[in-house]
Amino acid sequence: MIDEKKLEILTESAKYDVSCSSSGSKRANTPGGLGNASFGGICHSFTPDGRCISLLKILMSNECIYDCEYCPNRRSADVPRARLTPDEICELTVNFYKRNYIEGLFLSSAVFDSPDKTMELLCETILKLRKLYRFNGYIHLKGIPHADGALMMKAARLADRMSYNIELPSEKSLKLLAPQKSRQSLIMPMMSLKEAMDYDRVNKVRKNKVLPAGQTTQMIIGASPESDGQILKLTEALYRRMNLKRVYYSSYIPVVKSDKLPAAGAGLLREHRLYQADWLIRFYGFDVDEICGEDENLSPDYDPKCAWALKNMQLFPVEINSAPLETLLRVPGIGARGAYKICEARKFASLDFDNLAKMRIVLKRAKHFITCKGKFYGSDSFAQVKTSLMLEGTNERAEQLSMFSERSVSLSALTGEL
Ligand code: SF4
Structure with a gap:
């Protein structure tokens, strides 16, 4: 039996991550297995502000050795901490799935002990879900920056989708607000995953494909001073070079007090405008330069x-x-x-x-x-x-x-x- 308090802490801690749309997966059930990422269960369900529902969205742990300024789970924050074991997460997922509460799992974690240790336990969890519990439902796994590349690839052959959060739109802001992370530590794993997916596609790999639903990322908007033009330039480059399925924008919410952060949030309208511009780049043939100059922001008055x-x-x-x-x-x-x-x-x-x-x-x-x-x-x-x-x-x-x-x-x- 899982402690309800732990569950509350770890689901609450996961709520600021928005990069969990479940579209695009084609994992089918196997005889005697459980779940199916292809049909029914994995639907595109969103809350009114665009967040995905129907996945169990949880952190393995909110204990973190890093101290990202904007994060309520950072090392120096005085918040209740909890951790689940791989078995507890498997049990929870399967029980919730059987009760029809969820369609799949979105599993993330703060970085406890070390990046490798965290990634190893995340990997163990989804391996158990797939092999021991024969769970064929949708799994979106969050990648841990600085973790070993072999662990990442192992996880990528078990999960449907993975995401490494780009976090902030520039290296400068990353240095200021998340000094333990570097642009390189976020971009390199994305690049390796892209190359592995390309390899599978070219070689027509059918079994244990790397990330059949691709990879996504998330950027926090408004915690740092970058313009919409800069954000969209980065977005365009990520789509082009990493072949990402989606870039998610998460409007900064001031839940943490810090001199380095703005006192007010970015607001949902800014986030919404960025999604609209993102849509124009992906489906309407627009270049960023046509939509927004490098140092400009999108108009709040018109789409x-x-x-x-x-x-x-x-x-x-x-x-x-x-x-x-x-x-x-x-x-x-x-x-x-x-x-x-x-x-x-x-x-x-x-x-x-x-x-x-x-x-x-x-x-x-x-x-x-x-x-x-x-x-x-x-x-x-x-x-x-x-x-x-x-x-x-x-x-x-x-x-x-x-x-x-x-x-x-x-x-x-x-x-x-x-
Ligand atoms: S690594 Fe993740 S969980 Fe840890 S402080 Fe940074 S954003 Fe928060």
């Missing part, structure tokens, strides 16, 4: 695609029946799915505004930037366009995406479909 369009009004309006896909993707109110639908539908007939409405194109925004069969229903006044886009965005300033309220239906476009 980054609207902000870009307002700066480039000379490129609009575009004719919906002839504009190439990459141009449609840049029209505010036309999301990626919408742009593909338009390209398919116009092969058969010319489209008008009614057709677009049926495709759920957000015409309130798009009408200022498009013509349909030569007709334009937007405003000729730049000031009016700006005002209407800003008014439309006022709802998103009030709250972030929610999967529980009615309003979420109309807001669901804000991140996924821009």
Whole structure:
């Protein structure tokens, strides 16, 4: 029986880590096994502010030998400490899974004893889960910086996804706020994992593949002075060089008092804007330089695609029946799915505004930037366009995406479909 108090401490301590989306895994069950990362159980479930649910998210221990300034678990913090054994974590995971409380496991840990010792015990836990308990459910494991590379690779063949947190957007901030970590200690393991995944892909490895759901990372936003432009530059480089599945942004929350940290948090709107910009880089063909200058921040008033369009009004309006896909993707109110639908539908007939409405194109925004069969229903006044886009965005300033309220239906476009 696991002490409830321990459980409370270790789940509470894990809550600031946001890099745990469970998408992308294809691990199937085996005869007589338990769990399946391919179907049903591993769904993309998010709390209203975008955090993933349905995984047991827990630390093995919150005892840490490091002293990262922003972290409530750091060595010098006066907080209750606890540690679970690999067997306790396995028992907990399997029991929760059988009761249908969870779909998988997100396992992390503070660095106790030494990086190698911590990684060794994390590795032992997931090895037991896979081999002894025959657990085929989704496992996301947090990598421990400075731990031995062989341990990391062993874990990578057992877990579905791993993440090494990049923590802060620059080496300088890392030195100031997390001096025991270095950019190198975070980048090198990511690079090794990428190379191992590339090797498996090229050689068509089927069994015990390295990280079938890839790797992710997390950055803390607002604990250090980097601009959104710098953050997005780093993001772009990480996607390009490490082939990451996701970069997660965690808005800094001042839970720790320190002279080196700002008194106020970064706020969820900044985090939300970064996710929107991230989406534009990955799915809409935008370069960071188009979205945000190196020393600039994203506009709080407009989503980054609207902000870009307002700066480039000379490129609009575009004719919906002839504009190439990459141009449609840049029209505010036309999301990626919408742009593909338009390209398919116009092969058969010319489209008008009614057709677009049926495709759920957000015409309130798009009408200022498009013509349909030569007709334009937007405003000729730049000031009016700006005002209407800003008014439309006022709802998103009030709250972030929610999967529980009615309003979420109309807001669901804000991140996924821009
Ligand atoms: S290593 Fe991790 S747990 Fe330890 S103080 Fe730094 S951020 Fe916190």
